[in-house]
Amino acid sequence: MSDSTLPQQLFRAEQVRQLDKLTIEVGGVPGIQLMKRAGRAVFDALLERWPNAERILVCAGGGNNAGDGYVIAALAAQRHMAVEVLSIASPLSLKGDAQRAYQFALQEGVLVSVAESWSTKMADVDGNTVIVDALLGTGLKGCVREDYFTAISAMNTSTAPVIAVDIPSGLCSDTGTVQGEAVQAELTVTFIGCKRGLLTGQAPAYTGQILFDDLAIANIAKLESALAEVKPDSWRISTESFKQKLKPRPVDAHxxxxxxxxxxxxxxxxxxxxxxxxxxxxxxxxxxxxxxxxxxxxxxxxxxxxxxxxxxxxxxxxxxxxxxxxxxxxxxxxxxxxxxxxxxxxxxxxxxxxxxxxxxxxxxxxxxxxxxxxxxxxxxxxxxxxxxxxxxxxxxxxxxxxxxxxxxxxxxxxxxxxxxxxxxxxxxxxxxxxxxxxxxxxxxxxxxxxxxxxxxxxxxxxxxxxxxxxxxxxxxxxxxxxxxxxxxxxxxxxxxxxxxxxxxxxxx
Incomplete structure (x- = not known):
């Protein structure tokens, strides 16, 4: 049945970035605060889905999606959970809010390492671990690079469940197509605006259950008119949203x-x-x-x-x-x-x-x-x-x-x-x-x-x-x-x- 928890409005990735920018510039919400809200949304969903998880392995890339991952790692460390971040490249190359999130993770004592062999690392991961996919976000254009392809392929061989941050890495958020290789997640938590590509094409085979969190931007009064200027690209529908078009039959019907x-x-x-x-x-x-x-x-x-x-x-x-x-x-x-x-x-x-x-x-x-x-x-x-x-x-x-x-x-x-x-x-x-x-x-x-x-x-x-x-x-x-x-x-x-x-x- 159609998931009633997902919003009806669907957006392209470019539009979601515009919503994000408006929230920061018009709504006055710092980018790092939005990143921390996103990390909290994923972390809470992880704990609810896998309350007995013994270890969290965050797989991080080189952009803002990785920043969300570092926040998740920091939150896990605050709860004294076993947590590690496996990065595809040196986190020192991160910029802006993602670099701030990395520093937050370091402050909480999170172990961060640059992966030398993804296949070896994933072979050591068992079913008591939850993998956080924070490799690639919605900005992916064209096929994933070879290093990301290797990481994603290795993640998919693991027996551990995967929760994807915003979108499974390797999926196109506008079309739902796999860009060479994509993470097979059991749960995806997406933010700000629901990406249209999550719900069609190949995407349903990779997203698992989808949860949506607007990161509380709908509660910001001064943002209302600005956000309304970003018109949805398309609309998610359900039986209930159209059934009222069928009028009750009159008593004297023929x-x-x-x-x-x-x-x-x-x-x-x-x-x-x-x-x-x-x-x-x-x-x-x-x-x-x-x-x-x-x-x-x-x-x-x-x-x-x-x-x-x-x-x-x-x-x-x-x-x-x-x-x-x-x-x-x-x-x-x-x-x-x-x-x-x-x-x-x-x-x-x-x-x-x-x-x-x-x-x-x-x-x-x-x-x-x-x-x-x-x-x-x-x-x-x-x-x-x-x-x-x-x-x-x-x-x-x-x-x-x-x-x-x-x-x-x-x-x-x-x-x-x-x-x-x-x-x-x-x-x-x-x-x-x-x-x-x-x-x-x-x-x-x-x-x-x-x-x-x-x-x-x-x-x-x-x-x-x-x-x-x-x-x-x-x-x-x-x-x-x-x-x-x-x-x-x-x-x-x-x-x-x-x-x-x-x-x-x-x-x-």
């Missing part, structure tokens, strides 16, 4: 009030996908659900979902009159890429109805033949990274290198609302980008996207605008997967397992 959503898909061999999309759509609360599919799937879908109106269509010409009835169309689940598939997409695109485009609907769109120069405002595109790469004519690696940029590029090229799926799903419209840190690895199985497309279509049919329907659909979908995992575990989780929980969450 099915006509809640829309009619049509699913189009189910080419030969893919009938299950459109069936799951239809069931998820129906369970989201839509008034009427219909399906246009290959004729051989009419009976199986009716057996699975007798409430649906299912029509077998052999051509786009047969589909055309059916498109006069729905209020929204979901096309793509099990659509395939045959001539039949292309006719289905042509007819759907020709309508003025809101569309949810998924799976092979996106792959056909990417080819540029069936729907050339495709751009419209009333559709939601739901690509995974592979489909996104085809839509932008690049590689999956390019998409994952900066998911935020990819989501914006997709929206600018195709219009409407874009849902870039994956760890830390992104939802982008023309103005903003939203991040949903929901779901779990059990969702890596076939059919998950079909269920999501059906839910989004059902919410649009019930009167939600495209952006809100996409945001709520993504959050409910991920939260439902988390609830399903509580009952049966991640391995073997099926897309259809989510559907009862989706209904439960939308009614909670």
């Amino acid at each position: 099915k006509g009030l809640f829309g009619h959503a049509m699913m189009i898909g189910g080419d030969t061999g893919f009938g299950g996908a459109v069936a799951m999309a239809a069931e998820a759509c129906a369970r989201s609360g839509v008034g009427l659900t219909s399906v246009a599919t290959r004729p051989q799937y009419v009976t199986p879908i009716l057996v699975r979902l007798p409430e649906a109106m299912v029509a077998g269509v052999a051509s786009g010409q047969e589909l055309e009159p059916l498109l006069k009835r729905p209020s929204v169309v979901v096309i793509g689940p099990g659509l395939g890429q045959s001539p039949w598939s292309e006719q289905m997409l042509q007819q759907a695109f020709a309508t003025k109805l809101p569309l949810v485009l998924d799976a092979d609907g996106l792959n056909i769109l990417a080819q540029g033949r069936v729907v050339p120069n495709a751009h419209r405002e009333n559709w939601v595109l739901t690509p995974h990274p592979g489909e996104a790469a085809r839509l932008l004519g690049c590689s999956i690696a390019d998409i994952q290198a900066d998911r935020f940029a990819a989501a914006h590029q997709l929206q600018q090229r195709y219009g409407g609302v874009v849902v870039l799926k994956g760890a830390g799903t992104l939802i982008a419209d023309e103005e903003n980008c939203y991040l949903a840190n929901v779901g779990n690895p059990g969702m890596a199985s076939g059919g998950m996207g079909d269920v999501l497309a059906g839910v989004i279509g059902g919410l649009i049919a019930q009167g939600m605008d495209l952006l809100h329907a996409a945001c709520l659909g993504v959050c409910v979908h991920g939260d439902a997967a988390d609830l399903a995992v509580l009952d049966g575990g991640e391995r073997g989780l099926l897309a259809s397992d989510l559907i009862p929980y989706i209904r439960e969450l939308l009614n909670a």
Whole structure:
């Protein structure tokens, strides 16, 4: 489930540095005081997570992140804990507040040494030690240098748990990508502003649990207007933040009030996908659900979902009159890429109805033949990274290198609302980008996207605008997967397992 303790506002590293500077220059908080607050936040989190830790090993770099580490070491020494700082370079080269923090650690009797062999040092570390990652902060640009690469690799071989200061070293705080090598932390404590890259891409595999501490800057009255000038880059969302958009049903409700959503898909061999999309759509609360599919799937879908109106269509010409009835169309689940598939997409695109485009609907769109120069405002595109790469004519690696940029590029090229799926799903419209840190690895199985497309279509049919329907659909979908995992575990989780929980969450 989405972590309610994290703030909704997300920032790029440059913006967080700006917030830090404003706190010092406008708020009048000395930099060393902020550093000591950060060190205290990490140290307190460490003690709460590992109350029986016998030893603390701080791995320090050469910048302000190292300064936070020296503060942590000093606080540990004050409590008479066994503590040592292992530095990647001579701490005498530290400047400003980081040098002051180093002196603070020395005053408290902390042992500081420059590492000669990281692998040898880490081989001596056991599970009773907690490693503090204070190597690299948010200023990392490009791949980590060889000396840091060696240190990080050695840290990752240790059996001791790691707590990361602000961000696991080696992660890009703007994109969530690993810059050559990154520390695998069990806990990350981040400060001032929540970095957007911590919640998407590769980052969730490295951050462990994330805790946020604003270092009390929100309590400084004279800072309020200055901090407000730094607008968030993006927004973290949750089911609760959008569910109020679903209004209570009136006592005299009838099915006509809640829309009619049509699913189009189910080419030969893919009938299950459109069936799951239809069931998820129906369970989201839509008034009427219909399906246009290959004729051989009419009976199986009716057996699975007798409430649906299912029509077998052999051509786009047969589909055309059916498109006069729905209020929204979901096309793509099990659509395939045959001539039949292309006719289905042509007819759907020709309508003025809101569309949810998924799976092979996106792959056909990417080819540029069936729907050339495709751009419209009333559709939601739901690509995974592979489909996104085809839509932008690049590689999956390019998409994952900066998911935020990819989501914006997709929206600018195709219009409407874009849902870039994956760890830390992104939802982008023309103005903003939203991040949903929901779901779990059990969702890596076939059919998950079909269920999501059906839910989004059902919410649009019930009167939600495209952006809100996409945001709520993504959050409910991920939260439902988390609830399903509580009952049966991640391995073997099926897309259809989510559907009862989706209904439960939308009614909670």
